Amino acid sequence: MAEFLIETIGLPSWLAWTAVAAVAAFLILNVIAGGALVFIWAERKIAARIQDRLGPTRTGGRFGWLQSLADGIKLLAKEDLMPDGADGMLFRLAPYVSFCASFCAFIALPFAFDVVGLRLNVGVFFVVAVLGLEVFGVILAGYASASKWSLFGAMREAAQVVSYEVPLGMCVVVPVMLAGSMDLVTIAEKQAGWLTNWYIFHDPFTFVIFWVYYTCAVASVNRAPFDLAEAESELVAGFHTEYSGLRWSFFFMAEYGSMFLVSALAAVLFLGGWNGPVPIASLLGWSDGSSLSAPYAVRLLGCANLMGKATAGVLVMMWIRWTLPRLRIDQVMTTCLKYCTPIAALMFAGVMLWQLFLPGGLVPGSRHQAAAVREAWLEGRGDRVPSTNVPLGVVPATSRQVVGVSQ
Amino acid sequence: MTECLLAATTWLLPFAAIDWHGLFFLLFAAIACGAAIMVVLTDNVVRMALHLVLSLGATAGLFFLAGSEFVGAMQLMIYVGGTLVLLVFGVMLTAQTQLVSLRTPAADRVLAGILAAALFAVLVQSAVSVEAWRRPGRAEVSAPTATPLGMALVGVRVDGDAAGHESRPLSGYLLPFEIVSVHLLVVLIGAAYLARAKRRRTPRAVELVASVDPPPPVQARSEAGESASVLVGGGR
Numbered sequence: 001m002a003e004f005l006i007e008t009i010g011l012p013s014w015l016a017w018t019a020v021a022a023v024a025a026f027l028i029l030n031v032i033a034g035g036a037l038v039f040i041w042a043e044r045k046i047a048a049r050i051q052d053r054l055g056p057t058r059t060g061g062r063f064g065w066l067q068s069l070a071d072g073i074k075l076l077a078k079e080d081l082m083p084d085g086a087d088g089m090l091f092r093l094a095p096y097v098s099f100c101a102s103f104c105a106f107i108a109l110p111f112a113f114d115v116v117g118l119r120l121n122v123g124v125f126f127v128v129a130v131l132g133l134e135v136f137g138v139i140l141a142g143y144a145s146a147s148k149w150s151l152f153g154a155m156r157e158a159a160q161v162v163s164y165e166v167p168l169g170m171c172v173v174v175p176v177m178l179a180g181s182m183d184l185v186t187i188a189e190k191q192a193g194w195l196t197n198w199y200i201f202h203d204p205f206t207f208v209i210f211w212v213y214y215t216c217a218v219a220s221v222n223r224a225p226f227d228l229a230e231a232e233s234e235l236v237a238g239f240h241t242e243y244s245g246l247r248w249s250f251f252f253m254a255e256y257g258s259m260f261l262v263s264a265l266a267a268v269l270f271l272g273g274w275n276g277p278v279p280i281a282s283l284l285g286w287s288d289g290s291s292l293s294a295p296y297a298v299r300l301l302g303c304a305n306l307m308g309k310a311t312a313g314v315l316v317m318m319w320i321r322w323t324l325p326r327l328r329i330d331q332v333m334t335t336c337l338k339y340c341t342p343i344a345a346l347m348f349a350g351v352m353l354w355q356l357f358l359p360g361g362l363v364p365g366s367r368h369q370a371a372a373v374r375e376a377w378l379e380g381r382g383d384r385v386p387s388t389n390v391p392l393g394v395v396p397a398t399s400r401q402v403v404g405v406s407q
Numbered sequence: 408m409t410e411c412l413l414a415a416t417t418w419l420l421p422f423a424a425i426d427w428h429g430l431f432f433l434l435f436a437a438i439a440c441g442a443a444i445m446v447v448l449t450d451n452v453v454r455m456a457l458h459l460v461l462s463l464g465a466t467a468g469l470f471f472l473a474g475s476e477f478v479g480a481m482q483l484m485i486y487v488g489g490t491l492v493l494l495v496f497g498v499m500l501t502a503q504t505q506l507v508s509l510r511t512p513a514a515d516r517v518l519a520g521i522l523a524a525a526l527f528a529v530l531v532q533s534a535v536s537v538e539a540w541r542r543p544g545r546a547e548v549s550a551p552t553a554t555p556l557g558m559a560l561v562g563v564r565v566d567g568d569a570a571g572h573e574s575r576p577l578s579g580y581l582l583p584f585e586i587v588s589v590h591l592l593v594v595l596i597g598a599a600y601l602a603r604a605k606r607r608r609t610p611r612a613v614e615l616v617a618s619v620d621p622p623p624p625v626q627a628r629s630e631a632g633e634s635a636s637v638l639v640g641g642g643r
Binding site: 090 | 477
């Protein structure tokens with residue numbers, strides 16, 4: 001896109017890069033904010049239907065689809081309260097810390113081939129690392145509220161998130177191992193083609209580990225049945241008891257953003273990313289199978305595909321939330337440490353052995369494989385390192401190129 | 408149309424002269440240093456933790472800016488994520504009233520100041536003495552990735568070409584890697600062993616029925632309470 005601006009319209013390169021960066025940031029922000037609006041409405045409707053109610057019906061016509069917009073306006077108009085004895089700076093800062101962590105993780109998430117904020121060499125690692133930071137905002141909120149409910153909620157959340165990062169990390173490593181890369185774009189590219197190429201159907205172990213991943217993802221974004229941090233029947237509202245108005249809504253945007261993020265990550269890692277169950281684009285002859293030459297229409301299709309999968313993941317989370325009762329804190333810990341972690345470890349070993357011994361996998365023989373990997377890497381290095389003046393595509397491949405707009 | 412666009416954006420022209428790389432470097436460096444100073448100057452432990460997060464996060468930003476994404480993500484995960492969550496944990500679970508306001512004695516401040524100044528002097532001296540860094544202008548470096556390191560850890564060397572070791576491939580670091588892993592595993596198991604809840608053996612239900620004496624009710628109740636509160640860790 002930047003090169004299009006430079007060549008066709010004749011903008012100077014620095015301006016083109018700035019414009020492209022602004023557009024990318026704007027789009028990502030809208031995925032979170034717009035997504036939150038839609039998902040809150042969807043959650044209310046789904047909850048209502050599961051509980052044999054109607055849910056919102058009046059605002060904005062038949063299905064009440066403007067309900068969350070009305071809620072948003074109400075939240076904007078609410079008074080911003082802060083309890084006496086609260087630590088003012090931390091109290092005000094906490095929602096933004098949470099939201100920023102959620103937003104930052106979206107930077108490295110690919111929506112389609114080359115439609116990614118920043119294509120990181122270690123994308124998976126970055127997303128998981130940044131996602132773990134969201135808990136810091138919650139801890140700050142719990143501490144700064146000067147309320148026992150908030151503090152309890154924050155401590156529970158901290159305990160839970162720190163524990164669940166262990167099995168979550170183990171599950172995430174499996175697709176990395178299968179693809180031989182931590183680059184999210186590469187991982188999704190390796191699953192191109194039919195449904196059978198998805199890593200969830202790679203072997204029985206990956207099928208199991210997908211569900212472990214999903215469980216851990218639900219727990220790490222604090223959704224029911226793991227929503228102990230805001231258990232309303234015990235802790236009023238947990239860590240955001242004392243919040244109101246816009247700050248409160250920032251916590252919610254962060255939560256819905258994270259839900260979408262972990263679902264999209266599940267889609268990229270296990271469900272083929274933007275490669276559909278049926279390779280429509282190559283069947284229709286729009287692309288020759290390799291994404292490098294794919295026209296923008298195909299990328300848009302892939303983008304819709306990934307968003308659809310991620311949305312499905314979020315909807316399943318809602319379904320789970322309104323179906324299962326909340327676990328106790330000891331049950332949450334038991335689920336993590338006694339079930340998820342050992343299962344993930346076993347499946348990890350299983351996938352490793354499968355790769356090693358079964359033909360049709362990546363590895364006929366480890367030594368041959370090593371040579372192949374090395375060749376592939378050396379070959380890829382030649383492609384990967386052009387001079388910094390040449391833009392690669394929609395988005396530059398390294399952070400250096402993003403900031404080097406003046407060169 | 409192009410002319411119109413360009414004319415509309417002429418007020419942006421001064422931005423073209425800015426060295427964005429240098430600007431972002433300075434920004435992140437300023438955040439890192441300022442937050443680090445705030446860590447020292449603040450009294451409140453939780454605010455200290457916040458400033459430490461800022462400082463370490465800005466350092467991660469510097470790594471990303473330098474193109475070493477792996478180190479940056481590592482910095483985020485290990486330092487910003489792990490350490491600080493655990494720090495906040497420790498702060499909150501330990502005596503809170505003493506730590507809300509930390510006052511450092513003046514003697515300690517002086518001592519720490521001298522130590523920090525000495526370390527700073529050494530670091531500056533060693534940093535300035537590196538010949539290659541003093542050249543004006545930036546050297547074009549190809550984007551470094553963690554791939555060669557990761558491959559070397561599993562025994563495949565891809566960085567040997569430049570040195571001309573084509574005939575005899577370099578050996579990887581698989582063995583040291585494994586040794587370190589096993590050591591870490593030992594440490595983890597040891598930590599779990601040390602931190603486990605030390606509970607007395609309670610008679611089982613079958614044995615209770617069989618035994619003549621009924622078990623003391625106090626103990627039974629306390630055991631139940633312990634198993635229910637995992638957060639407290641059963642520290643009796």
